[in-house]
Each structure stands twice: as structure tokens, then as C-alpha cells.
Amino acid sequence: MSMMITPPAYPVHELFAAVRDAIWEVQHQIQAPDALVAGSFLTAMSIACQGNVDVVIPTGLERPCSLYLAMFGQSGERKTTVDNLVCASVYEHDKQYASANVDALAQYEATMRMWQAADAALQRKLNKALQEGTDLEQYRDELVAHARLQPRKPVPKRIIHQNITERPFLEALHGDGKSIAILSDEGEIVLKGGAMARPGVLNKSWDGAATLTLDRADAHVHATNPRVTISFMVQEEVFQGFWNKRGRTARGSGQMARYLVAWPESTVGFRRMTLEDHTWVHLPSFHERISELLVMADKRLESGEPRAKLEFSKEAKELWVDSQNWIEFQMRPGNIYSGIKDFASKALEIAGRIAAVLHYFGDLKDPISRDTLQRALHIAWWHLDEFNRLFGDVNCVPQLDRDVHYLIQHLFDHYWSQGYGRASWNKVRTHGSVRDQERFEAAMKELERQGVVQTGSERGWRGKGKRYIYLNPHYFQPALTA
Structure with a gap:
């Protein structure tokens, strides 16, 4: 970069x-x-x-x-x-989803318990028929109908996701026309999420792919017309x-x-x-x-x-x-x-x-x-x-040249053009993008070699006080008046 x-x-x-x-x-x-x-x-x-x-x-x-x-x-x-501040309404909408998620999970658990009770009763009926030597084929339609009634555990409904892998990502989009966002002010959470390791899936999401699928032994997910920010x-x-x-x-x-x-x-x-x-x-x-x-x-x-x-x-x-x-x-x-x-x-x-x-x-x-x-x-x-x-x-420009150029721009924008002829060494290093100690010192050495700046302390050029960067007026003044 x-x-x-x-x-x-x-x-x-x-x-x-x-x-x-x-x-x-x-x-x-x-x-x-x-x-x-x-x-x-x-x-x-x-x-x-x-x-x-x-x-x-x-x-x-x-x-x-x-x-x-x-x-x-x-x-x-x-x-x-x-x-x-800016996304407050989106976060608030997710809070409303959270309440609905609790209700949906309670409904699922109640339905699942009823389904399991019916499943146990059906299994007892099969066991009895097997002991009596009755043909089990007569129960096929009932078994199929019962299997189709097995409730699906609801995926928590929310818009904002952060550290998300491929499977939860697709599950969040399961169905038709779902809309979510991968959003974080701390990008490390997003970049280290599993979904970022699958650029093909994210590319299809950006393109508005008709269907995204996940077929595994324990999961079959189909997301149709998903929308993702x-x-x-x-x-x-x-x-x-x-x-x-x-x-x-x-x-x-x-x-x-x-x-x-x-x-x-x-x-x-x-x-x-x-x-x-x-x-x-x-x-x-x-x-x-x-x-x-x-x-x-x-x-x-x-x-x-x-x-x-x-x-x-x-x-x-x-x-x-x-x-x-x-x-x-x-x-x-x-x-x-x-x-x-x-x-x-x-x-x-x-x-x-x-x-x-x-x-x-x-x-x-x-x-x-x-x-x-x-x-x-x-x-x-x-x-x-x-x-x-x-x-x-x-x-293709060497790193040192890029660092030198950035420091000149930073010193001009934030110091010389604001009326300051010197800048704190530590502030320039910690508040700029050239924060690596070795790169910063190499760039400052090059700036001194070119006569753009001089460095010294508030106790004098040979003192041990607070270190400053002194801007050369002959270099910065023409830039200001150009």
C-alpha cells in the first residue's frame, strides 16, 4: 500500500x-x-x-x-x-430483533418437545408392530409426514455480524431475500473472520447471486437473492x-x-x-x-x-x-x-x-x-x-521515498501552514502513519540530508531535552506561496 x-x-x-x-x-x-x-x-x-x-x-x-x-x-x-453515532438506528433495530429471537426460540423449543413426544409415540407403535409381525409398510406415509413436521431451529435474526464464518454467514441468509451486514469499527474482527477467507462467497453476495448453497451432512442451507453490506x-x-x-x-x-x-x-x-x-x-x-x-x-x-x-x-x-x-x-x-x-x-x-x-x-x-x-x-x-x-x-516507489513524501506533507499540513516552525518529534511519529521507529528515523535522517529539516532539543542542538523537528523556511515557504 x-x-x-x-x-x-x-x-x-x-x-x-x-x-x-x-x-x-x-x-x-x-x-x-x-x-x-x-x-x-x-x-x-x-x-x-x-x-x-x-x-x-x-x-x-x-x-x-x-x-x-x-x-x-x-x-x-x-x-x-x-x-x-451514525449506525445507532441499525443497532437499535437489532435490539428489537433480539427480543423477537427469544420468543422464536421459546416457540421452537415448545414445538420440538411436542414433535419429540409424537416421535416417541410413533416409535413405540413401530416396535409393537415389529414384535407382532405386522407389516411396517403401512406406516410409511405417517413416518414421512411426521419427518416433514420436524421443526427447524430458528437462526437468530439480526442485521449486524462481525466475526462470522461461512456457515453462520449462509445460515443468516437462509431463505429468500434476506439482508445482513458485516460491520465493525475494529476491522481485525472482520478480517480474521472465516467469511473473509472465502472471497468467492463474498463476491457472489456482492453480485447478488441467485442462490448461495451449503450442502453438508448436517446442514443444507440455501440463500436466495441475498443482500450483504x-x-x-x-x-x-x-x-x-x-x-x-x-x-x-x-x-x-x-x-x-x-x-x-x-x-x-x-x-x-x-x-x-x-x-x-x-x-x-x-x-x-x-x-x-x-x-x-x-x-x-x-x-x-x-x-x-x-x-x-x-x-x-x-x-x-x-x-x-x-x-x-x-x-x-x-x-x-x-x-x-x-x-x-x-x-x-x-x-x-x-x-x-x-x-x-x-x-x-x-x-x-x-x-x-x-x-x-x-x-x-x-x-x-x-x-x-x-x-x-x-x-x-x-x-513501485521505494518505501523510504514514500515515507519521506508523507512526512513532508504531514509537516506542511499540520505545522508550517498553521504557523508553526517546529514540531514535536514524538507527536509527528505517533500521530502520523509512519509510526514504525526504524522507518521514521530513516525518513527523518533523509529529510535532514536533503536540508528539509533539522532536529534538536529545546536545550540546544546538543542537549538532552525534548526533541523537536525544525522546519527549513527556505523549503516550506515556497510551497506555501506556490
Whole structure:
């Protein structure tokens, strides 16, 4: 993965006003990176919409509106706080499921005891007939009918799953049209879950496969038309461990290419605490809409009503064609997306999914307009460039050069441009992404060699006091005025 270039601001302004204002409100209150906050909102919206609608993209294919998201950030980015705030309605819906699960389990146990009593009585009847030499064939129909009545233990009903293996994953989707999410603010839980080791299953879920099956001696599971959202926030070291072990498979199988990835600039160390009251003006309306759509999805599933199909307007289809032709050209050898053909080839479909989510969540009239698709494209293009930044050909740049570039950017953004001519050595190391001690020291040594910085203590260049990084004005001032 590469951190050579700091990503631009997330295009929050492209979201419709109700969502946009709620994102800005959370970002202002929590002071977490913009892409992490926006990613949580897209996650909640995907979960709420995926059980209600599908999208017919201009190629004629009917696809889910489900999204996969992978967001990166260091420890202390307040990922947990953001997740709990934004997805509160989804968690609350799961609490309501938990109560229903208790009742369903009690009903199952009562029914099973009655079935077992009938089974025991039938077995006694067979034993008696066998002792008397009576033909047992006369009981076949009764045995078959009884076997068909054996109750199936209910799978606990809930939306959010974290550390889940393949079998529970498919059991949660058993039936027709089930909708779940693999979601965690601690990505290690998700990445180490067994389902992540089966990219083929997750790929089929993303594609909206007609049927996912699990046939074993003790289990026969059939999930028809499942809908799945995956979203996790993960620290660099944790993801790097997963990448070292499974990265080749994740990339080669196309699994990683289905994710909207984001690694925004850290805000740790630059947040300002205030005593102002945290009054939520816009977030409650967002939560109400999420709850409304989750209830609608439950009713739709119970009634057997199919999901609605969203299509694009004629003008939106024309924009789609222009965008497809442009991105296809950029995948040619030597062009900007030639190193990430896997993601680039899916980027337009992902944009279509985002457009469907924006359209349905905003309760807009059909069909999906050109304006909505344009907004979705701007969001998808941001993630396309982010995927290129993290996984594209830029990764051929040596690690030392990447670390040097990142430190220069970090020192400029968080110190020089804020009016500071020096920075704490420990703060820069612990609050930036170059946190490995050896890599950090090697990069700082290179910066000193190039004359970009000097290092010393507050007691003098040879003292033993607190260590600082002093910025060279002749290097940073031209960058500020350029």
C-alpha cells in the first residue's frame, strides 16, 4: 500500500442536503477524518436500502444497491464513536430483533418437545408392530409426514455480524431475500473472520447471486437473492498483516476491487476540545429515515413482496455511456488506471449503486436522474483515485521515498501552514502513519540530508531535552506561496 499523496477532501458536498448536513454535523462534533465519517453514513444507507430496492444499470443488469467499504485509520481516530453515532438506528433495530429471537426460540423449543413426544409415540407403535409381525409398510406415509413436521431451529435474526464464518454467514441468509451486514469499527474482527477467507462467497453476495448453497451432512442451507453490506475500519498494521497473508488472493479474486477504500489524513493531535453543548440538529432525521427503511424492509420480506427496481433516466444513461468510455480509455497501458483495472472495471457499477442509494434514501421520484448519477460518480471517482493511490502502480516507489513524501506533507499540513516552525518529534511519529521507529528515523535522517529539516532539543542542538523537528523556511515557504 502507498501513502505517497495525501488524498483531497472527501466530496461530502455531493450528497443531498439532509445527509450532507448530518455528516458535517458529526464531523464538527467528533472531529474525525471526513472520509471515515462519510463512509459510516454510506454504510448505514446501504444497509437500510439494500432490502428494499435493486438497481437496473444501463447495461440491463439488475444489481443490488449494497456497498462494500474498507476504511483505514490509526488508533485514536474515534472510529468507534463515529460508528456508534451514525449506525445507532441499525443497532437499535437489532435490539428489537433480539427480543423477537427469544420468543422464536421459546416457540421452537415448545414445538420440538411436542414433535419429540409424537416421535416417541410413533416409535413405540413401530416396535409393537415389529414384535407382532405386522407389516411396517403401512406406516410409511405417517413416518414421512411426521419427518416433514420436524421443526427447524430458528437462526437468530439480526442485521449486524462481525466475526462470522461461512456457515453462520449462509445460515443468516437462509431463505429468500434476506439482508445482513458485516460491520465493525475494529476491522481485525472482520478480517480474521472465516467469511473473509472465502472471497468467492463474498463476491457472489456482492453480485447478488441467485442462490448461495451449503450442502453438508448436517446442514443444507440455501440463500436466495441475498443482500450483504460489508464495512470495516481498520488500523494500518492490522490490514498489513491480513494483506501479507491473504492479499494476493483478495486482489486476484477480485474481492478487494469491490471495496470503496479510504485512508484520509489523520486528525489525531489537531482536534480542539470545547465546552459547547453537543446539540444534534440533523443527525436525528437521518436516524429516523434509516429506521423507517429498515421497518419497510422487514414488512416487505414478511409479505413476500419483491424489492423495487430502480432504473436510470435517458439523460443519466447518456452520462453513463460517456463515463464508461472515458474510464475504459484510462485503463489502457500507460494511462492513469492501467494498474488498477480490477477496480476501475467495477467503478461505474459501484457508482450506479451509490446513485440508487442516494435516490432511494432521498425518497426521490423515479427514474434516477442525471444529477443524482453525477453526484454518485464524483463520490466513486474519489474512491477510484484513492484505490489507485493505495494499490496502484505508485506502490513501485521505494518505501523510504514514500515515507519521506508523507512526512513532508504531514509537516506542511499540520505545522508550517498553521504557523508553526517546529514540531514535536514524538507527536509527528505517533500521530502520523509512519509510526514504525526504524522507518521514521530513516525518513527523518533523509529529510535532514536533503536540508528539509533539522532536529534538536529545546536545550540546544546538543542537549538532552525534548526533541523537536525544525522546519527549513527556505523549503516550506515556497510551497506555501506556490
